[in-house]
Amino acid sequence: MRALRRRIRPKDQFEWPLENETRNSVVKCGQGINEPKINRPVSADAKKKPNYKSNTRNCEEMKKHKHNITEILKCSNATPLVRHLGTGFVCGYCSVQFPDPGNLKRHCLEKHPNRTEAILCPGYRNLSKEYYVKLDITNLKCSLCDNNMDSLKQLMSHLTQTHSVVIHTDIKNRIVPFKFEDDKLCCCICRNEYAKFKLLQEHMHSHYRNYVCDTCDAGFVNEGSLSRHVQTHRIGIFACERCEKVYDTMAKLKNHLRSVHVMKYQTHRCGYCYKVFSSYESKIEHLSAEHGVVSAKYPCQACDRTFVNSRQLRVHIKKFHMLDRPHKCTHCEKTFFSNWAMKSHAQTHSPIKIECNVCHKMYASAKTLKTHMRLHKDRYKCDFCSKSFAMKGALKKHLQIIHDI
Numbered sequence: 001m002r003a004l005r006r007r008i009r010p011k012d013q014f015e016w017p018l019e020n021e022t023r024n025s026v027v028k029c030g031q032g033i034n035e036p037k038i039n040r041p042v043s044a045d046a047k048k049k050p051n052y053k054s055n056t057r058n059c060e061e062m063k064k065h066k067h068n069i070t071e072i073l074k075c076s077n078a079t080p081l082v083r084h085l086g087t088g089f090v091c092g093y094c095s096v097q098f099p100d101p102g103n104l105k106r107h108c109l110e111k112h113p114n115r116t117e118a119i120l121c122p123g124y125r126n127l128s129k130e131y132y133v134k135l136d137i138t139n140l141k142c143s144l145c146d147n148n149m150d151s152l153k154q155l156m157s158h159l160t161q162t163h164s165v166v167i168h169t170d171i172k173n174r175i176v177p178f179k180f181e182d183d184k185l186c187c188c189i190c191r192n193e194y195a196k197f198k199l200l201q202e203h204m205h206s207h208y209r210n211y212v213c214d215t216c217d218a219g220f221v222n223e224g225s226l227s228r229h230v231q232t233h234r235i236g237i238f239a240c241e242r243c244e245k246v247y248d249t250m251a252k253l254k255n256h257l258r259s260v261h262v263m264k265y266q267t268h269r270c271g272y273c274y275k276v277f278s279s280y281e282s283k284i285e286h287l288s289a290e291h292g293v294v295s296a297k298y299p300c301q302a303c304d305r306t307f308v309n310s311r312q313l314r315v316h317i318k319k320f321h322m323l324d325r326p327h328k329c330t331h332c333e334k335t336f337f338s339n340w341a342m343k344s345h346a347q348t349h350s351p352i353k354i355e356c357n358v359c360h361k362m363y364a365s366a367k368t369l370k371t372h373m374r375l376h377k378d379r380y381k382c383d384f385c386s387k388s389f390a391m392k393g394a395l396k397k398h399l400q401i402i403h404d405i
Contacts, residue, residue: 058128062128062131064168065131065171065174067168068171069133071165072152072175074143075142075143077105078152079109079136080092080133080134080135081135084198085097087271087272088104092108093108093111101178104136105136130222132222135152137151137188138181140152140155142155144163151188152177172210173210174208174221186200187200187204190207195297195310204221205218205219205220205225206219208221210222210223213226213229213230231251238252238253242261243260270287272290273291280308284308296308300313300316319337327341327342328342329346330346348365352364356369359376374390375391376390377390380395382395382399382403384402384403
């Protein structure tokens with residue numbers, strides 16, 4: 001009997017799935033055993049060979065990216081920033097968190113002298129679409145000659161010209177710098193100020209327009225960020241599987257899922273004691289009172305008001321400074337900022353009225369009647385006589401006229 005020889009396929013080759021097959025298909029126990037062989041039609045797309053040139057180009061580009069960041073970490077005091085979690089910035093070497101980025105930088109320089117082995121992008125280290133590195137360049141210095149550097153670009157130019165260090169410049173730059181020079185979070189390129197590191201990180205994409213959206217011209221550091229952004233422009237019917245809500249974009253549906261079905265039970269968690277709160281505002285109050293965390297403030301540039309989150313600031317600007325009134329009453333010419341305010345106003349046009357059982361005046365809604373009923377309650381009493389008043393202004397006027405106060 002002829003000996004059976006097993007053909008060994010090289011590791012870098014793999015079988016591409018047919019058009020009607022998926023890689024993650026589950027085969028049940030016994031399925032496929034003693035079944036007749038079926039000759040499935042193969043489409044033209046399935047016959048196409050994989051683009052090995054593109055894969056090779058991506059591999060070569062990734063090698064250059066990793067070479068650049070390795071040389072920068074070896075020849076300077078720059079330190080990597082992995083992410084910002086509930087309690088602070090995460091070390092790229094041991095995953096310890098530091099609320100102050102300065103403490104993280106000192107920790108990296110003292111505890112991790114071999115700083116080229118950092119976990120630069122966990123989960124995406126070998127994916128060219130997702131690769132990019134965040135660097136803390138506060139008080140940046142060249143470790144070869146101890147000269148101060150103002151920017152990452154100056155450091156790279158200095159290393160190539162003065163120390164003959166090879167830095168590849170024929171690739172798109174995916175090293176994003178950050179500076180933490182004071183209590184404010186500012187962009188080290190344009191000096192714009194932000195209340196949260198997440199907002200600053202999103203802003204940095206505008207300075208690294210490696211990949212640009214064809215619809216809105218927004219720029220992004222890597223291709224993965226652009227791909228996720230493009231989905232926000234898709235218009236269609238996106239229904240929630242957990243309730244009856246329907247949205248016209250996937251971004252709105254995801255926001256609904258996070259805020260209603262996921263965030264309602266899992267987020268607003270304290271990163272220090274893991275206590276869960278019902279709202280973001282209550283979590284911020286807890287962090288300030290129990291853990292001494294200074295809460296971020298979102299100041300309005302047009303007035304002196306401040307807000308605890310960016311959403312409240314946006315609503316305030318649209319409502320009071322831009323005078324945005326997109327909702328118009330169908331019975332008159334009045335316009336309103338919100339649909340709720342418009343519906344509340346529309347009740348004034350209703351022929352159905354609610355009567356006050358004290359003075360028999362008619363009101364269009366229960367809310368206006370409730371406000372009116374305050375006039376029939378003497379809530380403000382005078383401390384000098386026995387009179388009482390329903391309105392605070394009436395008491396103040398009484399004090400000025402009768403008691404000369």
